[in-house]
Amino acid sequence: MDRIAVLTSGGDAPGMNACIRAVVRTALNSKMDIYGIERGYAGLIKGEINRLNTRSVSDMIHRGGTFLNTARCPEFKEVEVQRQAAEALSAYGIEGLVVIGGDGTLRGAKDLSDKFGIKVMGIPCTIDNDLNYTDYTVGFDTAVNTVLWAINNLRDTFHSHDRVGLLEVMGRNCGDIALYAGVAGGAEYVLVPEIPYDLDKISSSIKKSYLRGKTSNMIILAEGAGNRDEIAEYVAKKTGISVKVTNFGHIQRGGSPNMADRVLAARFGYKAVELLKENQDSCAIGIKDNKIITVSYDDIAKAPKKFDNELYNIAHVLGL
């Protein structure tokens, strides 16, 4: 394979630039032409395709976001739109594609591969860590550390005022950001979509903790686990203690990737290009037990849910 391309799609994540850099430099090292596609699938169907060189990715490893830009492109689910993408690649003589993104992005990759015979390697890169076939996605670790910074700051003020705080974090339908940040930040309660919770029990436990002399409690809420204002109102009513709500929002999606995400990006990007060089079948790349793995797009959907129940229990044992 002589000519390949790379794109980033879906929500941006810290480490996307490091991933593009790994793809570009590995391709150039293998004497392949490498093209960058702007704005994910939206740019691909419009033919927003530019040649990249080693300098294109200079000074990028530490930057958050994605210099290729990203987009959501709902119309990409239609086969005729996918055909336009395949034609754009063919017009540039591009034989293989590396897509960097989350669950939706990998679905698009499967379609391009299944319906148009394009070799597409998928790199999991999303703060949500919501892909079951891989232990980690690029961007998750940095996002959790950013949330941790917020928890530390909230702790200072809530402890000073004897308050209950509720912090909502992202993750779509996955509770991993809340769980890992909750454990690392010493939160008392972690509410995730994967595990049912009982607000009456939580309220009574908060009340009892005040009687024991504990003056501050932190609840971390995954966005997919309920409505932050309704939960805060309910707990405040039941306990008689005001609950201060913070929605951390998009701050957790930006910032310089940390070591874990940069190294993962390097390993994934390198592997993706090696697979294209060897003309291997399309697949998604992941990591299991610190080993790089490849999984067919069909098998991604079959991977069992990977929520860490033990860590969830630890969060609540240590938080009380």
Ligand code: ADP
């Ligand atoms: P992420 O990749 O982070 O999960 P999205 O869910 O927004 O983000 O998906 C990114 C893009 O992938 C979508 O905007 C769309 O272009 C494409 N995509 C998502 N779902 C599908 C699907 N079922 N079939 C084909 N393409 C899809």
Ligand code: F6P
């Ligand atoms: O998938 C990443 C993510 O940040 C989710 O955690 C969140 O639900 C969503 O994207 C937000 O999307 P947008 O930036 O389009 O509002």
